[in-house]
Amino acid sequence: MTTPPPLPATGAWLPGDPVGERRFFTFATDRRFALDSGRTLSDVVVAYETWGTLDADGRNAVLLCHAWTGDSHAAGPAGRGHLEPGWWNAMVGPGKPIDTNRYFVVCANVLGGCQGSTGPSSPHPDDGLPYGSRFPVVTIRDMVRAQARLADHLGVFQWLAVVGGSMGGMQALEWAVMYPRRVRSLVAVATCMQATAQQIAWGAIGRRAIRLDPRWRGGDYYDAAPGDGPSEGLAIARMVAQVTFRSDNVFTDRFGRELADRGDTGDTLGMWQQFEVERYLGHHGNKLARRFDANSYLAIGKAMDLHDIARGRGSIERAIARIQVPTMAVGIWSDMLYPSYQQRQLHEAVAANDVQSEYVEIDSPHGHDAFLINGDQIAGPIERFIGDVSKTS
Amino acid sequence: MTTPPPLPATGAWLPGDPVGERRFFTFATDRRFALDSGRTLSDVVVAYETWGTLDADGRNAVLLCHAWTGDSHAAGPAGRGHLEPGWWNAMVGPGKPIDTNRYFVVCANVLGGCQGSTGPSSPHPDDGLPYGSRFPVVTIRDMVRAQARLADHLGVFQWLAVVGGSMGGMQALEWAVMYPRRVRSLVAVATCMQATAQQIAWGAIGRRAIRLDPRWRGGDYYDAAPGDGPSEGLAIARMVAQVTFRSDNVFTDRFGRELADRGDTGDTLGMWQQFEVERYLGHHGNKLARRFDANSYLAIGKAMDLHDIARGRGSIERAIARIQVPTMAVGIWSDMLYPSYQQRQLHEAVAANDVQSEYVEIDSPHGHDAFLINGDQIAGPIERFIGDVSKTS
Known part of the structure; x- marks a missing residue:
């Protein structure tokens, strides 16, 4: 039996680590990049990957936006620089629904992330030390503004789609609202127009758990030794999320009341007879701590709480009125985190303006994660939807 | 503006504190009390309250079983010894649905609790110091066995009801299964026959947050100064529970995206623009830490995870077959923690044996807590149900 290596102090990708398929674009080296919070950043790096080739007319580009703990590696195998295979491998590639023989596909690590884009683990330009607690609050709109700079750099004026x-859907929505002339269609899966109080509550609990971890050190833990980072707080935060990503039914089917460890005595508070579901959640929490940075988890979680397409635009209706392109909203009936009524609301809000809109429901008991687990159900609709848009002028 | 006093190291009621309406029964002073875990306890104290008078034939006694952070104070005002008014004040009292002019009503603090019954904060008989980490795992059945000793002491051979x-419903169920001759009817509200994997998951997350709190000190924090107890871990655990006790709809209606604190800068990770729902959850978490002991929270939470009427009895069906008395199962359609299908299952399992059973649903958007918030909806049915049983021989 091998002992797992100690958890890193931070699960961030750091310069010097294997680059894998990542490429890097740096901007705001002269003029500072203004954030919604009123703060600014300079020397902003966006890590990204591309698949396929941009047409001469630049009209076959598809932007994929990743979720909370995702990164730019949407497609491709695991390997040096990529601990995990692409998060939408089944959907993206040659001959696949989002066909890289046909489309130029781009995916960028979000601002605030930890897989190469500027985030809390990145060096602060002033002193080269990690931002840590100095990293500003960022919003979904800030993430999208950074992606717009990348689009300029790549020569993509307008995204085909x-x-x-999840959080990727929030970005897709903001793209369509912020830059209506730069988006020809959008596909928003298992997401919402504004974070609800319950979604904020889940996020806030996870954040408070990370901050409780004494190894978080107020956010400045980057010089800690391996195993001495805030992995326990991050694991707890992930456990909260992991339950909301799945469903009661699936947990019952998969784990029921199976025991992972009977324990030999009844004398340690609460540890006698650990259930399999506890072991599973603990495993996933620890696994995330190995590949993800706790501060990025905080920063991105906060960005999701702040997500509200109505903010500064008067109302949801006025924001949605800016969307004048074909829209596909995808829901999952068993999703307890982003219940399907939220995607139906999006669809209805867009359709109310006589804009082409459709609602597709994934029929799966797997909850929120069905957008990854049962991607096959939306493969056909997404392939058809983007294909149809590509035929329009 | 007054500063709140520092949180106690433990929210437990301790000898020397005002007694209020509590009375105490001590047993196992000679022979030790055996627990499901294989461990034993001695000098077990049960704190309880009673209302009304036991009839000469002893047939008008009703046992109320409290939920996770409840205690024996089911009815009556707040006051010295009772930080809060009775948890079911609207339901229990003279002329109320559970009429104390008519019935002898008993409510006992559960084993493992912190309001006078033996629990982790109680003195260990060997050295008079708090049990702390030495407190054994207890189960719902252990709680019920302790209540049975109290019933003997009170001269109640058989409960009218x-x-x-919630956890009180688990006890009611176990009473009917463990002591079928001692129960003439049972009312089980918003509860289940066995804890599901998702319920265990929520509990496990809260426990892990308490254990992460460095002020938990492995469970031995009772000599800590005020303000130096594991209140932050307990608050986080409570926040998880609090979200599952309510509902998406009600959170949206009540809090929406209202801000509690805009914050003056965007420079502290995740603290810019705190939402009202975060403030609310934090307030309730802190409030619980003031009145409840973190170790009791752990112990009782674990007891709920271990709740399974089938354990050691072959199957749910064989356990339920022991119930041969009128049963009322109450569900709440918006309950995400103990979804109403669980109470319908209970009703159907009892009815399958040709035993009188009914299912009543509370029509409320308030989620699990509706059993307290909308108690008015079940006041009539419970009054009628117990009244009918009281007329039988």
Whole structure:
């Protein structure tokens, strides 16, 4: 039996680590990049990957937007630089629904992330030390503004489609609202127009758990030794999320009341007879701590709480009125985190303006994660939807 | 503006604190009390309250079983010894649905609790110091066995009804299964026959947050100064529970995206623009830490995870077959923690044996807590149900 290596102090990708398929674009080296919070950043790096080739007319570009703990590696195998295979491998590639023989596909690590884009683990330009607690609050709109700079850099004036699930869907929505002339269609999966109080509550609990971890050190833990980072707080935060990503039914079917460890005595508070579901959640929490940075988890979670397409635009209706392109909203009936009524609301809000809109429901008991687990159900609709848009002028 | 006093190291009621309406029964002073875990306890104290008078024939006794952070104070005002008014004040009292002019009503703090019954904060008989980490795992059945000793002491051979919601409903069920001759009817509200994987998951997350709190000190924090107890871990655990006790709809209606604190800068990770729902959850978490002991929270939470009427009895069906008395199962359609299908299952399992059973649903958007918030909806049915049973021989 091998002992797992100690958890890193931070699960961030750091310069010097294997680059894998990542490429890097740096901007705001002269003029500072203004954030919604009123703060600014300079020397902003966006890590991204591309698949396929941009047409001469630049009209076959598809932007994929990743979710909370995702990164730019949407497609491709695991390997050096990529601990995990692409998060939408089944959907993206040659001959696949989002066909890289046909489309130029781009995916960028979000601002605030930890897989190469500027985030809390990145060096602060002033002193080269990690931002840590100095990293500003960022919003979904800030993430999208950074992606717009990348689009300029790549020569993409207009995306054929912007596609994303969960937090990726928030970005897709903001793209269509912020830059209506730069988006020809959007696909928003298992997401919402504004974070609800319950969604904020889940996020806030996870954040408070990370901050409780004494190894978080107020956010400045980057010089800690391996195993001495805030992995326990991050694991707890992930456990909260993991339950909301799944469903009661599936947990019952998969784990029921199976025991992972009977324990030999009844004398340690609460540890006698650990259930399999506890072991599973603990495993996933620890696994995330190995590949993800706790501060990025905080920063991105906060960005999701702040997500509200109505903010500064008067109302949801006025924001949605800016969307004048074909829209596909995808829901999952068993999703307890982003219940399907939220995607139906999006569809209805767009359709109310006589704009082409459709609602597709994934029939799966797997909850929120069905957008990854049962991607096959939306493969056909997304392939057809983007294909149809590509035929329009 | 007054500063709140520092949180106690433990929210437990301790000898020397005002007694209020509590009375105490001590047993196992000679022979030790055996627990499901294989461990034993001695000098077990049960704190309880009673209302009304036991009839000469002893047949008008109703047992109320409290939920996770409840205690014996089911009815009556707040005051010295009772930080809060009775948890079912609207339901229990003279002329109320559970009429104390008519019935002898008993409510006991559960084993493992912190309001006078033996629990982790109680003195260990060997050295008079708090049990702390030495406190054994207890189960719902252990709680019920302790209540049975109290019933003997009070001269109640048979309860007219055993009534409880949430964890109280688990006790009511176990009463009917463990002591079928001692129960004439049961009312089980917003509860289940066995804890599901999702319920265990929520509990496990809260426990892990308490254990992460460095002020938990492995469970031995009772000599800590005020303000130096594991209140932050307990608050986080409570926040998880609090979200599952309510509902998406009600959170949206009540809090929406209202801000509690805009914050003056965007420079502290995740603290810019705190939402009202975060403030609310934090307030309730802190409030619980003031009145409840973190170790009791762990112990009782674990007891709920271990709740399974089938354990050691072959199957749910064989356990339920022991119930041969009128049963009322109450569900709440918006309950995400103990979804109403679980109470319908209970009703159907009892009815399958040709035993009188009814299912009543509370029509409320308030989620699990509706069993307290909308108690008015079940006041009539419970009054009628117990009244009918009281007329039988």
